[in-house]
Amino acid sequence: MYYLGVDIGGTTIKVGIVDKTGKIIASSFIKTEKLPPEKQIEKVGVQIKNLLDSNGVKNSAVIAVGAGCPGAINGKMGIVGYSSNLKWTNFNLRENLEKVTGKPVRIANDADAACLGEVIFGSAKNYNTVIMLTLGTGVGGGIVIDKKLYEGPNGMSSELGHIVMKKGGIPCGCGRRGCFEKYASATALVRLTKEKMLKDKNSKMWELVGGDIEKVNGKTAFDGERLNDKSAKKVVSKYIEYLGEGILDYCNIFRPDAIVIGGGISNEGEFLTNKIVKYLEKYEYGYKGTPKSAVLIATLKNDAGIVGAASLVAEEF
Amino acid sequence: MYYLGVDIGGTTIKVGIVDKTGKIIASSFIKTEKLPPEKQIEKVGVQIKNLLDSNGVKNSAVIAVGAGCPGAINGKMGIVGYSSNLKWTNFNLRENLEKVTGKPVRIANDADAACLGEVIFGSAKNYNTVIMLTLGTGVGGGIVIDKKLYEGPNGMSSELGHIVMKKGGIPCGCGRRGCFEKYASATALVRLTKEKMLKDKNSKMWELVGGDIEKVNGKTAFDGERLNDKSAKKVVSKYIEYLGEGILDYCNIFRPDAIVIGGGISNEGEFLTNKIVKYLEKYEYGYKGTPKSAVLIATLKNDAGIVGAASLVAEEF
Numbered sequence: 001m002y003y004l005g006v007d008i009g010g011t012t013i014k015v016g017i018v019d020k021t022g023k024i025i026a027s028s029f030i031k032t033e034k035l036p037p038e039k040q041i042e043k044v045g046v047q048i049k050n051l052l053d054s055n056g057v058k059n060s061a062v063i064a065v066g067a068g069c070p071g072a073i074n075g076k077m078g079i080v081g082y083s084s085n086l087k088w089t090n091f092n093l094r095e096n097l098e099k100v101t102g103k104p105v106r107i108a109n110d111a112d113a114a115c116l117g118e119v120i121f122g123s124a125k126n127y128n129t130v131i132m133l134t135l136g137t138g139v140g141g142g143i144v145i146d147k148k149l150y151e152g153p154n155g156m157s158s159e160l161g162h163i164v165m166k167k168g169g170i171p172c173g174c175g176r177r178g179c180f181e182k183y184a185s186a187t188a189l190v191r192l193t194k195e196k197m198l199k200d201k202n203s204k205m206w207e208l209v210g211g212d213i214e215k216v217n218g219k220t221a222f223d224g225e226r227l228n229d230k231s232a233k234k235v236v237s238k239y240i241e242y243l244g245e246g247i248l249d250y251c252n253i254f255r256p257d258a259i260v261i262g263g264g265i266s267n268e269g270e271f272l273t274n275k276i277v278k279y280l281e282k283y284e285y286g287y288k289g290t291p292k293s294a295v296l297i298a299t300l301k302n303d304a305g306i307v308g309a310a311s312l313v314a315e316e317f
Numbered sequence: 318m319y320y321l322g323v324d325i326g327g328t329t330i331k332v333g334i335v336d337k338t339g340k341i342i343a344s345s346f347i348k349t350e351k352l353p354p355e356k357q358i359e360k361v362g363v364q365i366k367n368l369l370d371s372n373g374v375k376n377s378a379v380i381a382v383g384a385g386c387p388g389a390i391n392g393k394m395g396i397v398g399y400s401s402n403l404k405w406t407n408f409n410l411r412e413n414l415e416k417v418t419g420k421p422v423r424i425a426n427d428a429d430a431a432c433l434g435e436v437i438f439g440s441a442k443n444y445n446t447v448i449m450l451t452l453g454t455g456v457g458g459g460i461v462i463d464k465k466l467y468e469g470p471n472g473m474s475s476e477l478g479h480i481v482m483k484k485g486g487i488p489c490g491c492g493r494r495g496c497f498e499k500y501a502s503a504t505a506l507v508r509l510t511k512e513k514m515l516k517d518k519n520s521k522m523w524e525l526v527g528g529d530i531e532k533v534n535g536k537t538a539f540d541g542e543r544l545n546d547k548s549a550k551k552v553v554s555k556y557i558e559y560l561g562e563g564i565l566d567y568c569n570i571f572r573p574d575a576i577v578i579g580g581g582i583s584n585e586g587e588f589l590t591n592k593i594v595k596y597l598e599k600y601e602y603g604y605k606g607t608p609k610s611a612v613l614i615a616t617l618k619n620d621a622g623i624v625g626a627a628s629l630v631a632e633e634f
Contacts, residue, residue, distance in 0.1 A: 072607075129470045143570075145467065152572030153446045153463075154608035162603065163566035166484045167500075167559075174602040176565065183484075242484075248493065249480040253460075253570070255469030285491040286479065290389075291471035 002057060003313050004048060006067035006097070007110065007305030008032070010085030013040075015047055016306035017057055022121025022314070024306055026055040037080075037091040045100025064104045066312030067097055068113035068305060074155035075108045081155065106312040108149060110305060112158060114298075115142020116149045117308030118260050120315065123299040127257035131250045132298065133160060135189075135218075135243070136263035138173075139181035143254070147315060161185065165245060180249075183242035186218035186264045189235075193221045196235045204229040218264050222271065236275070244279035247295070248286040255291050262298035269297050319374060320630055321365060323384035323414070324427065324622030325349070327402030330357075332364055333623035334374055339438025339631070341623055343372040354397075354408040362417025381421045383629030384414055385430035385622060391472035392425045392629075398472065423629040425466060427622060429475060431615075432459020433466045434625030435577050437632065440616040444574035448567045449615065450477060452506075452535075452560070453580035455490075456498035460571070464632060478502065482562060497566075500559035503535035503581045506552075510538045513552045521546040535581050539588065553592070561596035564612070565603040572608050579615035586614050 002025070007014040009032060016027035028051045033040060052059060071083025078094025080086070097105040108116070115132035124130045128147050134140035141160025143150040151157055161181030162174050169178025182188055193216050197205050205224040209215035221239070224232025247259055265272065273295045280287040280295070287293075300307050319342070324331040326349060333344035345368045350357060369376060388400025395411025397403070414422040425433070432449035441447045445464050451457035458477025460467040468474055478498030479491050486495025499505055510533050514522050522541040526532035538556070541549025564576055582589065590612045597604040597612070604610075617624050 141570075145462070146470075150462065150571075152608065153574050154572060156607050157570065157572040159569040162569040163480060164562050165481055167482050167562060174569075175600050176562070176603065245481050245484060245493070252476040252479040253458075253474065254467075255471060255474040257470050283492050286493065290473050291469065 001063050002061055003310040003317075004062055004065040004101070004103070005306035005308070005310030006044060006065060007309050008067060008069045008086065009110075009305070010070065013044055013047070014306055015044065015051055016303075016310065017051065017055060018307060018310035020314075022117070022307050022310070024303055026051060026057075027306060032086065034087075037086070037088045037093070038096055041093070041096040041100055044097070048101060059102070062101075062103055064106070064313035064317040065097055065101050066113065066309040066314075067093060067105060067107045068110035068309040068312070069093060069107060070110050072156045073107060073109045073151075075106065075149070075151050076155070078105070078107055080107075104313065104317060106316070108151065108312050109155070110308070111140040112142050112149055112151055113308035113312055114262065114300070114304040115260070115308070116144055117300050117304055117311040118262070118298050119144045119147060120311040121300070121307050122304075123296045124258050124260050127294065129254065129256045130258045130260055131160070131254055131256045132260040132262055133184075133246070133250075134263040134298075135184060135261060135265035136186050138187070139185045139246075140263070149312070160250065163246070163249060165242065180242075180246045184239070184246050188242070189218050189221060189239050189265065190216050192235050192238055196221075196231045200231040203231040205232050219267070222268050240275045240279050244276055247276065247280060248283055251280070251286050251290070251293055256293050258294040258296050260296045260298050262304070266297050273297060318380050319378055320627040320634075321379055321382040321418070321420070322623035322625070322627030323361060323382060324626050325384060325386040325403065326427075326622070327387065330361055330364070331623055332361065332368055333620075333627065334368065334372060335624060335627035337631075339434070339624050339627070341620055343368060343374075344623060349403065351404075354403070354405045354410070355413055358410070358413040358417055361414070365418060376419070379418070379420055381423070381630035381634040382414055382418050383430065383626040383631075384410060384422060384424045385427035385626040385629070386410060386424060387427050389473045390424060390426045390468075392423065392466070392468050393472070395422070395424055397424075421630065421634060423633070425468060425629050426472070426475075427625070428457040429459050429466050429468055430625035430629055431579065431617070431621040432577070432625070433461055434617050434621055434628040435579070435615050436461045436464060437628040438617065438624050439621075440613045441575050441577050444611065446571065446573045447575045447577055448477070448571055448573045449577040449579055450501075450563070450567075451580040451615075452501060452578065452582035453503050455504070456502050456563075457580070466629070477567065480563070480566065482559065497559075497563045501556070501563050505559070506535050506538060506556050506582065507533050509552050509555055513548045517548040520548040522549050536584070539585050557592045557596050561593055564593065564597060565600055568597070568603050568607070568610055573610050575611040575613050577613045577615050579621070583614050590614060
């Protein structure tokens with residue numbers, strides 16, 4: 001028996017057949033087209049049928065379908081309120097997917113689904129209450145309480161990158177200033193790295209990017225630290241401080257069993273988490289003297305979209 | 318049929334007989350003594366018996382007992398991990414209260430219980446998912462999701478005053494700097510008021526405190542604004558900005574049905590909430606363009622301890 005995970009993005013729509021352990025046994029993708037959403041989902045119906053057929057999986061072996069989608073989703077209602085990537089507005093995704101598959105469907109915001117995927121099938125499967133922070137272009141978030149996704153009573157919760165850490169600080173796309181994501185995203189780390197490099201022309205980080213500052217990425221400062229570069233160390237230390245402060249905030253709010261770090265920066269693995277834990281342990285109140293939260297690296301990586309979507313139905317069906 | 322609400326404080330222990338609508342029909346208090354906690358709870362047993370007897374309520378009319386207690390509480394286990402007010406450590410409050418009452422008991426941190434009280438019986442009874450901010454000496458917090466208290470998997474969550482709003486800002490008792498409560502508590506408002514008064518010797522706020530700056534309280538700036546005092550208006554506006562930013566943070570995290578404001582500052586009523594809503598409505602992303610949260614004033618006031626405690630058992634029994 002299998003679940004289907006549908007990962008709807010602005011560029012492609014991926015579908016995967018996922019077994020009960022969270023393993024993708026087959027997957028396919030189609031391009032996202034500029035179609036009315038109903039028509040697009042009809043195409044997903046065909047995509048699903050083809051995927052099942054070509055892998056010899058009977059339709060009756062499919063238990064249920066989960067779908068993750070960018071934008072403002074109301075999971076309870078099954079509705080995509082608005083997705084700027086897809087240009088969908090007030091679209092009943094659940095109903096339409098149920099029509100083309102004949103299976104029960106659950107939908108969620110894709111970042112939320114990825115978080116649940118980590119808790120059901122990934123890094124945090126031994127934990128129940130988990131906060132996920134995805135460190136990429138921005139800082140994405142997910143909240144899972146007792147193995148269930150928290151999405152807010154009307155959806156659109158868990159914008160964990162948008163709490164103000166530095167009042168009056170860097171302007172944020174959300175309209176406020178000094179949001180956590182302006183200091184803890186991969187984008188922020190790149191900014192901090194560039195700023196430091198411009199102040200230290202002798203930093204080894206210049207070699208790492210072949211003298212071209214535009215080649216700085218979220219790995220540059222960490223690589224520099226591994227080469228024992230003093231400026232790189234300072235950049236990483238500053239970044240960990242920002243990230244650590246945000247994590248302490250979420251510890252004080254939720255005291256979760258675990259914090260899962262995802263996104264590009266999470267590729268640093270234990271090199272990153274060891275530093276984070278060391279920072280957190282400075283604080284008796286927020287971390288050391290209170291129920292501790294494990295700090296984990298997300299493990300689903302590129303499978304997070306499909307497996308996360310499948311996890312939306314894995315506990316219920 | 319009734320609930321009993323037990324409000325355990327460092328100075329007094331209050332017990333109330335609470336009906337199914339959340340009304341206290343009778344209550345009594347005893348002094349908190351320096352006793353081993355087991356002995357103290359035996360005395361509460363006597364207090365309960367006397368209260369029931371003197372009000373002609375039969376023991377069989379009591380359904381269940383809820384108890385709120387300051388400190389680090391593990392509600393699931395029924396244990397007071399540590400309470401600095403009471404000097405209790407790892408005390409099984411639930412078991413001991415069950416022994417002396419013969420009724421099912423649920424316990425929680427007192428601030429958490431007060432929040433649940435507002436949702437079950439108070440200002441937020443028409444709402445399911447609610448964040449409460451208590452603006453007093455510090456900023457206390459409570460989280461209720463779908464009419465259930467969120468306490469963290471091992472308790473000690475919901476320290477909503479301890480998120481960093483101004484990194485590197487005012488040192489906080491928790492060990493970090495720039496916590497929300499340093500800018501949004503009544504204490505913070507008093508500080509802002511005094512600072513402004515010292516800069517404006519002509520402010521009407523001086524008359525309000527009879528020329529004695531030590532008489533400034535959380536009402537002074539609001540009273541000054543009502544007298545149209547320019548400096549008072551600036552103080553209030555600054556305070557609302559801090560408070561509003563914190564509320565926007567919690568909107569972005571939870572998108573709750575409602576935010577309930579409690580504590581001394583909440584006595585300002587709609588004069589306060591109107592200002593907060595006006596501030597929140599500036600922000601499309603955090604408030605206006607997303608599912609809106611109602612902003613309410615806590616209504617249980619002095620009954621919050623007993624009624625909040627009773628609310629811990631009101632949904633289950």
